[in-house]
Amino acid sequence: MKHIKIVNKANLKETAHKGGCGECQASCQSACKTSCTVANQKCEK
Amino acid sequence: MIHKFTLNDYKIVLDVNSGAVFELDDCAYKMLDFIDLPLPAECPKDIYIKLKEFSNDEISETYSEIKELVEQGLLFSKDDYLPFVEKLGTAPIKSMCLNIAHDCNLECGYCFASQGDFGHGRKLMTYEVGKKALDFLIENSADRYNLEVDFFGGEPLMNFEVIKKLVSYARSLEKKHNKNFRFTLTTNGVLLNDEKIDFINKEMSNVVLSLDGRKEINDRFRCFQTGKGCYDIVLPKFQKLVAERGGKEYYVRGTYTRFNLDFSNDVEHLFALGFDQVSIEPAVTEKELPFSVREEDLTRIFKEYEKLALLMLENKKQGKKLNFFHFMLDLEQGPCVYKRLRGCSCGNEYIAVTPEGDIYPCHQFVGIEEKKMGSVLSGEFDNKLKVDFASATVYSKEECKKCWAKFYCSGGCDANNYLYEGSIKLPHTISCEIEKKRLECAIMIKVALAQ
Ligand code: SF4
Ligand code: SF4
Ligand code: SF4
Numbered sequence: 001m002k003h004i005k006i007v008n009k010a011n012l013k014e015t016a017h018k019g020g021c022g023e024c025q026a027s028c029q030s031a032c033k034t035s036c037t038v039a040n041q042k043c044e045k
Numbered sequence: 046m047i048h049k050f051t052l053n054d055y056k057i058v059l060d061v062n063s064g065a066v067f068e069l070d071d072c073a074y075k076m077l078d079f080i081d082l083p084l085p086a087e088c089p090k091d092i093y094i095k096l097k098e099f100s101n102d103e104i105s106e107t108y109s110e111i112k113e114l115v116e117q118g119l120l121f122s123k124d125d126y127l128p129f130v131e132k133l134g135t136a137p138i139k140s141m142c143l144n145i146a147h148d149c150n151l152e153c154g155y156c157f158a159s160q161g162d163f164g165h166g167r168k169l170m171t172y173e174v175g176k177k178a179l180d181f182l183i184e185n186s187a188d189r190y191n192l193e194v195d196f197f198g199g200e201p202l203m204n205f206e207v208i209k210k211l212v213s214y215a216r217s218l219e220k221k222h223n224k225n226f227r228f229t230l231t232t233n234g235v236l237l238n239d240e241k242i243d244f245i246n247k248e249m250s251n252v253v254l255s256l257d258g259r260k261e262i263n264d265r266f267r268c269f270q271t272g273k274g275c276y277d278i279v280l281p282k283f284q285k286l287v288a289e290r291g292g293k294e295y296y297v298r299g300t301y302t303r304f305n306l307d308f309s310n311d312v313e314h315l316f317a318l319g320f321d322q323v324s325i326e327p328a329v330t331e332k333e334l335p336f337s338v339r340e341e342d343l344t345r346i347f348k349e350y351e352k353l354a355l356l357m358l359e360n361k362k363q364g365k366k367l368n369f370f371h372f373m374l375d376l377e378q379g380p381c382v383y384k385r386l387r388g389c390s391c392g393n394e395y396i397a398v399t400p401e402g403d404i405y406p407c408h409q410f411v412g413i414e415e416k417k418m419g420s421v422l423s424g425e426f427d428n429k430l431k432v433d434f435a436s437a438t439v440y441s442k443e444e445c446k447k448c449w450a451k452f453y454c455s456g457g458c459d460a461n462n463y464l465y466e467g468s469i470k471l472p473h474t475i476s477c478e479i480e481k482k483r484l485e486c487a488i489m490i491k492v493a494l495a496q
Contacts, residue, residue, distance in 0.1 A: 001110045001113075002070075002106060002110070003069065003070045003072055003073040003103075003106060003107040003110050004067050004068075004069050004070075004073050004107075004110045004111070004114065005067060005068040005069075005495075006065070006066075006067055006114075006119070007066040007067060007068055007376070007491060007492050007495045008064070008065060008066040008376040008377065008491065009063075009065045009119055010064055010065070010376060010377045010378070011063050011064065011065070011118070011119075012062070012063055012064035012382055012385075012452060013062070013063065013125070013126075013382065015380075015381040015382050016129055016381065016382050016383070018381060019381025019382055019383045019384065020132075020133075020381060020383035020384075022136055022137065022139060022189055022394065023139075023189065023190060023191050024191075024380060024384065025140070025191075025193060025227070026139075026140035026193060026389060026390060026391075026394060026395040027388060027389050027455070028142075028389045028391065028395065028407060028408075029140055029142075029193050029195050029229055029251075029395075033197070033231060033253065033298075033408065037370075037371055037453065037454060037455075037480065037483070037484075038380060038384060038385055038388050038389075038453065038454065038455035039374055039375070039379050039380065039385065039452065039453035039454075039455075039484075040370065040371070040373040040374055040375065040379070040487075041379070041380045041384065042375075042380075043378060043379065043380050043381060043384075044191070045381075
């Protein structure tokens with residue numbers, strides 16, 4: 001493509017199949033203890 | 046839904062529902078404003094008129110690229126998340142904040158825990174109460190294997206002996222119940238010594254070290270009762286702890302206030318001190334407090350995040366392994382959609398326990414009577430409250446449903462929502478604005494690194 005560069009095409013919806021195991025860290029246990037960014041959490045799978 | 050923005054001269058588009066990210070040229074960036082689904086096979090005439098600064102060839106080429114991405118489900122992709130939301134019921138409790146000490150040896154001016162005692166008098170958790178809390182966690186964790194326990198306060202190291210005993214008690218239960226405990230601890234550093242550093246580095250999978258940055262910034266709020274700042278005392282201890290940590294996870298965590306809106310200097314200062322994992326958060330409290338960041342500070346704050354983003358980008362390009370917590374973003378392999386729909390899951394998968402054994406949805410709700418969920422001593426637990434908290438997804442919050450950042454922010458902090466907007470489902474505007482800016486910066490860094 002000339003006008004649009006794809007930086008990332010991972011599809012969020014596909015994570016639904018593997019997802020929801022609940023084994024990863026609760027987001028507030030990570031670094032901040034006051035707010036919530038979830039997208040930077042590590043998935044355990 | 047898409048979100049388009051320019052930052053650091055990049056024209057960037059995030060396709061909200063798929064999570065795809067694009068960098069566009071001028072023509073494509075402008076054309077997106079005139080795209081209506083379903084797309085006709087050929088570029089509509091009015092688009093040629095609206096984009097007359099571009100040649101016809103450019104326009105038709107760009108149009109076919111957009112069309113291709115739409116057909117691949119990467120651009121203007123459909124929101125079909127509702128079935129997943131409906132599947133999200135309550136979940137086992139697997140994460141616990143143990144408020145091991147409602148007492149503190151500092152009196153930080155901005156502390157939400159009111160000088161460590163959460164407004165309810167100074168108190169240390171006994172071993173007996175702690176044991177009951179761990180038993181409660183195991184009993185309510187169903188088949189979850191990884192259980193997290195955070196030693197929090199006040200200042201947890203004021204109750205170090207109990208922490209040691211609780212860790213060893215928990216370890217003794219792991220095999221029998223097929224669980225893996227992950228301990229974390231948040232400390233102001235005052236009481237750290239060799240013994241404690243060794244213990245923390247051995248047993249804690251993550252440790253959060255509170256330090257605000259430059260000495261004069263840190264010492265303005267992080268003070269002893271005498272008014273003296275703690276920087277000189279805690280810094281060498283933190284440096285020692287990190288040096289001996291052997292690569293295990295840690296964060297130096299600071300707070301910025303209205304008085305240091307140039308906080309990128311504090312992040313830089315912390316990096317220069319040798320800390321490579323840094324998180325700095327705004328003090329968002331009651332609006333009337335002089336140090337609390339306000340709406341009118343946002344422009345300034347945004348600039349500062351942009352500056353920080355450029356700094357992080359420069360560091361990355363030089364191969365330096367420095368992390369700023371809020372710019373960390375894994376576009377490829379981040380958390381699954383279930384995790385993103387419900388964010389922190391406080392009051393559902395995550396609870397906090399006080400020295401008295403009372404259960405609250407999380408550490409920020411401690412002391413709010415109306416949200417008290419039960420007690421690990423009596424075993425009482427308010428399932429209705431749990432159901433209510435479990436229902437706090439990005440689709441049950443009207444603002445979040447419409448928000449482009451919903452799968453990254455995941456609905457914000459329910460405690461801030463409750464404390465400052467009156468309901469766990471009403472997002473706290475200033476926090477939202479800051480969060481969205483941080484995400485834009487994080488995405489820009491990815492785009493820039495893809496060059
Ligand atoms: S570990 Fe991964 S799949 Fe499991 S809930 Fe967390 S993010 Fe989702
Ligand atoms: S809390 Fe705010 S920023 Fe986060 S998803 Fe909701 S509306 Fe968006
Ligand atoms: S409500 Fe806020 S403070 Fe509590 S766990 Fe969630 S994000 Fe953290």
